[in-house]
Amino acid sequence: MAATETPPSPALHGTSDATVAVDAELRSERAARARIAAAELTARDVTGVVVGWIDNAGVCRVKTVPVRQLEHAAAWGVGAAPCFDVFLVDDSITESTWIGGPVGDLRLVPDLDRLVPLAAQPGWAWAPGDRVTQDGHVHPGCARQFTRRMCDAAADRGFALRAGFEVEWIAARAGSADRAAGVTEAGAMPEVSTDGPAYGMTRVVECSDYLRDILRALDAQGLTVLQLHPEYTPGQFEVSVAAEDPVGAADSAVLVRHTVRAVSARHGLRVSFAPVVTPGAVGNGGHLHLSLWRDGLNLMHGGDGRHGLTAPGEAFLAGIVDALPALVAVGAPSMASYLRLVPSHWAGAYRCWGLENREAAVRLITGSAGERESGANAEVKCFDAAANPYLAMGAVIAAGLDGVARGAELPPETTVDP
Ligand code: GLU
Ligand code: MG
Numbered sequence: 001m002a003a004t005e006t007p008p009s010p011a012l013h014g015t016s017d018a019t020v021a022v023d024a025e026l027r028s029e030r031a032a033r034a035r036i037a038a039a040e041l042t043a044r045d046v047t048g049v050v051v052g053w054i055d056n057a058g059v060c061r062v063k064t065v066p067v068r069q070l071e072h073a074a075a076w077g078v079g080a081a082p083c084f085d086v087f088l089v090d091d092s093i094t095e096s097t098w099i100g101g102p103v104g105d106l107r108l109v110p111d112l113d114r115l116v117p118l119a120a121q122p123g124w125a126w127a128p129g130d131r132v133t134q135d136g137h138v139h140p141g142c143a144r145q146f147t148r149r150m151c152d153a154a155a156d157r158g159f160a161l162r163a164g165f166e167v168e169w170i171a172a173r174a175g176s177a178d179r180a181a182g183v184t185e186a187g188a189m190p191e192v193s194t195d196g197p198a199y200g201m202t203r204v205v206e207c208s209d210y211l212r213d214i215l216r217a218l219d220a221q222g223l224t225v226l227q228l229h230p231e232y233t234p235g236q237f238e239v240s241v242a243a244e245d246p247v248g249a250a251d252s253a254v255l256v257r258h259t260v261r262a263v264s265a266r267h268g269l270r271v272s273f274a275p276v277v278t279p280g281a282v283g284n285g286g287h288l289h290l291s292l293w294r295d296g297l298n299l300m301h302g303g304d305g306r307h308g309l310t311a312p313g314e315a316f317l318a319g320i321v322d323a324l325p326a327l328v329a330v331g332a333p334s335m336a337s338y339l340r341l342v343p344s345h346w347a348g349a350y351r352c353w354g355l356e357n358r359e360a361a362v363r364l365i366t367g368s369a370g371e372r373e374s375g376a377n378a379e380v381k382c383f384d385a386a387a388n389p390y391l392a393m394g395a396v397i398a399a400g401l402d403g404v405a406r407g408a409e410l411p412p413e414t415t416v417d418p
Pocket of ligand 1: 168231282283284285286340345346347348358381
């Protein structure tokens with residue numbers, strides 16, 4: 001767009017939530033809830049609340065408030081500069097005609113529905129934040145509210161979504177990861193937490209207390225862990241949590257990462273969620289699982305289409321497959337993402353789909369007989385944790401809804417290693 005064009009009005013981007021910060025009733029309702037929450041937190045010895053948001057380099061940026069300020073923060077938000085929309089992963093700040101910059105202020109409003117004491121950071125609680133303007137409009141760059149709008153758009157068409165991110169990371173002895181990242185010693189690699197065989201019990205034995213503490217902390221924070229396992233690369237692990245609504249799923253992915261980081265620090269470990277940590281090795285994915293629902297029925301199952309897909313289920317997936325080249329810009333956004341997206345790394349580097357095909361960017365999962373009604377879903381495998389999970393989630397939903405609107409059809413299935 002030419003620099004002379006008028007910037008889009010926030011009202012065009014934020015519709016139903018446009019009054020989020022100015023509506024006096026909403027504000028006092030939030031304040032009242034925060035008062036009660038603050039009393040509960042204080043009783044649990046919590047002193048500070050982290051209010052976080054994710055930038056477009058996948059970095060979690062935060063403001064924190066003492067518990068006694070939670071009421072004010074919930075009512076009025078906490079100040080946050082708009083420049084964070086153009087922060088890069090190395091903390092340099094770029095420019096944009098439409099968003100960001102050093103001038104102006106946004107209000108970061110903690111979502112009290114997700115407020116939770118952090119099990120591995122005693123004295124701290126966490127809540128994801130929504131960003132609004134000082135005039136009370138939804139900030140166009142607030143990816144969390146973008147996902148919410150895409151869910152509303154799906155709901156307008158009678159659809160609901162269930163989603164979940166897998167979180168993969170590599171744990172290394174504190175200090176050693178820095179050497180590897182800094183190329184300070186020729187070829188220095190991180191001294192990983194464990195280097196037994198891939199998916200091997202050795203890794204669970206060597207990291208027994210560490211992994212137990214991760215499970216305990218996630219559970220204490222109300223997350224339903226489905227699975228925790230050692231991954232392929234030395235020092236690599238993965239957690240998956242139960243599916244929930246898309247905003248909740250992105251929140252949970254963020255909370256899992258915070259928790260893994262905090263537990264790791266307590267065990268003298270540093271973690272990396274980067275797409276690639278060691279050149280050539282299998283990297284860390286941020287696979288996104290998604291299913292489309294209508295009237296309480298999973299549209300990924302029970303239809304006449306391939307592998308039981310219903311017509312809207314297929315159209316939704318076809319919209320995603322069609323949009324993959326654009327979606328990787330959002331879901332695999334860093335240079336390192338492209339070191340990960342290579343063949344034979346189960347990273348989903350190929351623009352195709354297939355039943356249980358781990359080399360396809362979109363892997364269809366029907367689940368086991370008997371569990372398919374609830375379990376059938378599709379996994380977007382090409383994404384990683386350098387993505388803003390909210391932006392990636394919203395973009396995938398938008399692409400899927402576009403497919404439904406067009407009555408898109410899936411291309412032929414890829415049934416072999418592409
Ligand atoms: N670590 C692989 C990736 O980069 C994924 C392995 C798996 O399928 O879980 O996406
Ligand atoms: Mg994995």
